[in-house]
Amino acid sequence: MRQLRDDTHLILDGEVRVYRRERSKRWQAAFVIDGHTIRISTGKRDLAEAKEYARDTFLEYKFRHKNDLPVVTKKFSDVAKLAIADMRKQLDASLGRKVFADYIVCVERYLIPFFGAQYVTTIDYEKVQQFYEWRRAKMGREPKASTLNTHNSAMNRVFEEAVARGFIAHKNVPLLVNRGEKSERRPDFTREEYATLIRKLPSWIDAGKAGKPTDMRHLMRDYVLIMANTGMRHGTEALNLRWKHVTLFEEKDLQYLEMSVSGKTGRRDIICRSGTINYLKRIHERSDDIRHVPFEDLLKQPVDLPVFRLPDGTVSKNIHQTFRKFLTDTGLITCPRTGQNRTLYSLRHTYATFALLNDGMDIHALAVQMGTSIGMIERHYSHLTPRLKKDMLTGKRYELSRDEFEDQHAISE
Template sequence: MRAIADSTVVLRPHELRLKRRSNSSLWQIHYKIGSKKKWLRITSKTSDLDAAKQVAEDLFHESRVLEKRGLSVVSKKFKAVAQVVSNNLKAQVKAGTGKKSYADYYRAIDSYLMPFFGNHHVDNITPALISDFHRWRTEKVGYELKASTQNNHNAALNCVFDYAVEQGYMSESQRPSTKNTGEATEARGIFSTEELIELQQFIRKWGAEGRASKSRYLRELLGLYITFIACTGVRPGTETKELKWKHIEFIQKPSMRVIHITLPQGKRGGRELVARNELWPLLEKLRELQPEYKDLTLEELIAKKEDKHLFRMRDGTRPYNLVNAFGDCLRESGLSKGDKDGKPRSLYSLRHYYATQRVLEGLDFGQLAKQMGTSILMIERHYSHLKPLMIAEQLAGKIPDDKTAQADEILRYMNASPVRNDVISLVGASTGIYLPLVEANPKATKELKDELNKALGKAT
């Protein structure tokens, strides 16, 4: 058995003792209460041994009373507890051992819970304070968060409470009930290819009408940003904010060259995707917007791995808020709601457009889920009702004329032209380049021909 140091005074064996550290004249109280196996520590704030003994005995008796009443023995500020929980969640996400939802939890803790509850004691979070938090949060963001987002916040709050109970900073009886005042998430409005092309035509005119150069630059970039999301399916904001030129590469495959994009951050961390080949004119246009790259070809810029953001305006600055600009654009163009479904549109409607186009194309749900950084369950939930009949009708070259709900869905999404032509048309509307890759990029054409000739054993 380890010998007790000379600076330790035992008041109650295995329950209460005083200890003075070599670098301090003050006595520290170490105590255990009830079934707690962990030693709790607090300073006596005195160097007098007799006084320290009295403080320790008083603290011990008060703590026993608190435990019998089902209250916390040690009180901690919410911020101190929440910071530990947030750091633990971040470490698990980084190590790949945590749930995907942990990223949502630590963001909620850092951005909402600690700023509001931080200076309150964790064992004194009351239902009234929870209600005040809801009002504060609504004022902070300017609107009532959807039910799904509030569920994430509530789960994050309970993670903090779980840890506080485990550490003895609060009792289970002191845990307040959370509430959800948000509405269920509504399906977003959809876009057809024709509507997106109409939107791009409007943006060209709208951009030229901007009084200030900053407005014209922002609107010009917005048009390219819209098409990029519609053609890649990335999450606007979360996955585009830190996207840089160095995250894009051209990879030569046996029959074609593909555009490979590594998204550095997003809803569930970083991920990779393969963009459609028709996207290259859009990248070329983004290169043209940035004067420092005027002497580089797109291929040279991609090979250079530049550590600069992809979405920058002509003056080199990054846009402050493309969400508001997109909302203004929809209102001015009269396209804020879908003609077919009447639902409000947002930037996420472009991601929905991408998924719909891929379903039309017959892409496997598993591949689409991986490409979009989501689950197969989510893809099936939103698109399984479209796939079987849509693909069958498309292959047969017919559009159903019956009055079923499935037929209405098919008519809503189907376009007369092939999906690939839709993408080329959309990219062309935003860049002014309508030619397919092999026609507009001779270098890529030659590379492809050389590869084919090698495969056929012919001399180039």
């Protein structure tokens, strides 16, 4: 039998041990519930008060176990850190979803600051409603539905971690709702506006200061044209693109340009519009370290260098600023249909609009090319449906010759 110290006392037939640590005047207590050893501080200096506190706490834990409530619980911040560590581990191993990075930002920026000190078992409907009000004040606006989806998913990740570790019962996870405003129509370019953009780029570049400012304008032009002719995402997908990810192949005597892009939704292969190869060649010709290699030979080698780079090899994250200045200087900054300012993301929406309206691309193929869901395409481009069905709605049926089709649908420079 275990020898007890003089300052250790047993209560409730030995199920609870009340003791005092060395150099401490307050009594501690320990007991076992469902195989878990629970250690608590009674906060009491008086032994009788400590025994009473330990007894009440033990009975509370017994009640929780009997009623299928978690015996061990944790503060939200502790569980959130475990969830973040798990998501980062999966991202580092290329196993996790790319959206995990957004979840981590949300947890660190919004969820931990508000819920951090609370136990996960105490977060209920009222607490969630208080969080909604706090978040609205912090953001200074009503979040969009897409933002709320990300926040709800991030919070669910934390609660999934809590359930998996036995810190909370699944039935006690609070229900999260999304009452955010629906996303507005995205600003894009009409064919006429896009033609104006292309026409004004050369003279705008020539008006730039010699050196890096002009180099940035040249890079921005090719970046813009590649975005508009591939549908890839500005930012991560573009910045992750390396020369080794670009492939030329032939099929039935036709040459195709393929890119393997990686970003928000993982890696996917996309087929570029025919003019895209010309923009890549211009970047290649301006690159001091690789222009001596013939272009097609370059694409056959595993060259692990970024595609979007300045002549000295520098990768710039300021292309969006150069694009904004160009749009402002040329009067194209504001979309007259939405009233919103255009950004580099507008080129992705332009690609989708042209693909649906001019190329007759079906929604499924477009979703695969753009790395998104069919539902997203339907939600954001449903306003195009009447124009997509214009021939059927007006009863017109006609066919275009190959030359006429190419003249009407080309969007290259």
